[in-house]
Amino acid sequence: MTAPHRRPRLAVWKFASCDGCQLSLLDCEDELLAVAGAIDIAYFPEATRGAVSGHYDLSLVEGSITTAHDAERIRQVRGRSARLVTIGACATSGGIQALRNFADIRDFTAAVYARPDYISTLATSTPIAGHVAVDFELRGCPVNKRQLLEVICAFLAGRRPAVAAHSVCMECKLKGNLCVMVAHGTACLGPVTHAGCGALCPAYHRGCYGCYGPQETPNTASLGGSLRALGMDERALHRIYRTFNANAEAFRCESDRHAD
C-alpha cells in the first residue's frame, strides 16, 4: 500500500519589513484558492491563526535582520526549512531601514524615541543571506506577484525559477517604452536595475528608482557619466543609490564613490 499523498508545506515568515511582499500572495486574488488547494499553507500568521509546527518544504522570508532576537530566529527558520527563499528588498538587501548602516544608530533611535534606552535594536539592517544559506532571492520593493507565483511553482516542482536577471532597461525595450532618459532627459536607473517590475516607472513617464536593486552585472560607473551629463551633482549621485537597496553591494559601492 502506498503512503497517502502529502501536500507540500509552505511557511511565510516576517522580519523587519512593511508586510507588502507577503501581502503580494494575498493579492493573487484569482489564484489564491487554487494555490491553497495545491499546497498546505502551514504557517502564515498574516492570513491564518492555525500554525503547524515542524518542518516546511518551502519557507518564504520577508524582511531584514535588525535585532539580536531575529538573528537567532532566522537560524531556527533555516533549520526547519528544506528550501528557503527570500522575498523582497528588505530580505535580499536590508531594505530602506539599512540606511541606518551609514549612520549612528544612537542618533537614529533618539530622533524617534524619547527613551531610546527602551529600544533594543542592532546598529545594522542586514539581508537574510548574511545570516543563513538562501536557496533563491526574489527581488523587488515589493516583489512582483507573478514572479512570486513562479517561484512557488518552481520550487514545488523542483526546478529553478524562470526569473530573468537582466536589467529594467531590457524590459523597457521589450515593452516598447519610449526611453525617458533619451527622450526627456529624465534620470533613470533602468540600465543598472534588476528586471522584474515590467519597466513600470518609464511607462508612467518616470525614471526607474532602483527598487529591484542591482542587476547581475551593473555598469554603474558608465551610467554615472550619463547622469552627470543630465545635470546631477555628486550629492544627487550619492543619494540616488541610497534608497530601498542601499545596502546591496553594487549600489553601496557606487554611492560611496560620490560625496554626500
Added chain:
Amino acid sequence: MPTRTIRVDTLARVEGEGALKVVIRDGAVESAQLRIFEPPRLFEALLRGRAYTEAPDITARICGICPVAYQMSAVHAMENALGVTVAGPLRDLRRLLYCGEWIESHTLHITMLHAPDFLGYDGAIAMARDHGDAVRRGLALKKAGNDIMTVLGGREIHPINVRVGGFYRAPRKRELAALAGRLERARDAALEMVRWTSGFEFPDRERDYTFVALRHPEEYPFNEGRIVSNRGLDIPAADYEANFAQMQVARSTALHSRLREGGSYLTGPLARYHLNFDRLSPIAREAARAAGLGRSCTNPYRSIVVRAVEVLYACDEALRIIGRYEEPDEAAVTLEPRAASGLAATEAPRGLLYHRYRLDAGGTITEARIVPPTSQNQAAIEEDLASLIGGFLELPQDALRNRCEQTVRNYDPCISCATHFLRLESVRL
C-alpha cells in the same frame, strides 16, 4: 485562589508583531496591555537629509497594506510647506486612488482577517470550504480596489505614480472608463458584503468612545478636512500636536497617543461614520440603515459592518469620480523648494494619519514626525479589552482567548505601521 494562564504565541491575522497580556484577578480584568515588539525601522530618522520629493516613496514603505495613505499625507504635507494647493482633476485622482486603497485594505480585513472570528475558522482559506461564495466575492471586490491602484498608481503595493504636486502621468479618460464596469459589479458585491456581515452574531457590548476623524464641508473624508470629535473638538490639522500628545511606554516600540486634555480616543471607520454619516452617498446610508446601523455605532464588534459600508461608499465614490473625469493639462503642478514647515492629516483605512516635515531652503528634510492610526488606537484597544472582556469571563479558556483576539482585530491594527504579530498572554490570578 485558582490561577489560569492562557498563552498564544502569535496573534494572527493582523499586520505586525506584538503581544497581548490580560490579567484577570478575582473574576475581573485587572489590566490589559498591548505590547508591540515590531522591530523599529526608524523612518523619522532616515528621512532626515532626503529631498522633499522622496517622502511619498519612502514613507509608503512603512506599510505595504496602506501605502497610499502614507503617500497622500506626505504629498499634502509637502504642498502645505511649499504653499501650493492641488485642485481639479488631480485632486479627484488622489481621492480615486484612496478609494482603491480603502476597497482593497478594508475588504482584506473584512473577508480574510476578521470574518473568520465571527464564523469560527482559523482563516479565510479554511472558511472558503464552507463559505466559498463569500470568500470569492471578497477576493473579487479586493481585486477591483487593486485594479484602481494598478491603473492609476502603476501597481497595487507601493504605487509609483504619486508625486508631490500631482502625478507622473495622468491617466487617459479611456483608461479610467475601462474600470467602470468592474466597479459597478464591485459596488453590487459591496452591498452584498454589508448584508452578509450584518447577519453575523455580535456580542452586545457598547462603549462611550471619544471619536476623532476628519470632517470636510462636502465630502466623506479622505484627503482633507478639519479634525473633529464627538466631544466638541474642531481644529485645523495645524493644531493637531497642540491637542494630541504622543508618549512612549516601555512595553511598545510604537508610541501611544492621548488627548492632551486627558483620555484615549478612537480613530478609523467607527469614528468617521459617527462624525460623517451625513456625508455618505445615499446608497451607502441606505445600506447602513438596512443593516441595522443607526447614525452612530458604539459596538466595536459591529465595526466590520461599518467597514463594509465604507467599501460600498468607496466603490460609489470611485464611479462618481470616473464619471466626471476630464484629463488635466499637466500631470503635476510646479513646485519651488523653500525653507518651511508643512503638515497634513488624511484618513488612512485605519484612521487619522498625521505627517509633519521641516525643510531647508533647498528642500531637504531636516525633521519628520509621523503619527499612524494604530498608535493612536492603542489606548482604546487596551481599554476595550479591560472593559469588555470582563463580561466574557464565563467563557472557556479557548473561547475567551478567541474573544480577546477578535476584540483587537476590531481595529484592524496595523503594527507595521505603529512600528508589528501579537502574542496573547492572559493571566488569571
